[in-house]
Amino acid sequence: MPGVVEPVYSPYHGTVEKVLTMKANRVYEWERLFLIKTKNGLVEEVSVGISGHIISVDVKQGENVTPDTVLAKIEDDFTITGCD
DSSP: OEEEEEEEEEESEEEEEEEEEOOOOOOTTTTEEEHHHHHHHHTEEEESSSEEEEEEEEEOOTTTETTEEEEEEEEEEEOOOOOO
16 A cells, blocks of 8 residues: 655754755654754754655755745655654
């Protein structure tokens, strides 16, 4: 059964400091996917509570983002996993 494609939105206004994943990667729940440098200078981690495969990475390092920006799309495999 194919999964549902879920967009990953930026929770912050800021700049992509680092992209920690790539297209076709398998990712696990709460795995760090991106680092965003916020407008106040803090570097925040972006992770989501789903596991699956990265369908697309829609931003690159240095790109400005807002909470409306889609960072990536993940095909959710509905497998309960975890990440330390």
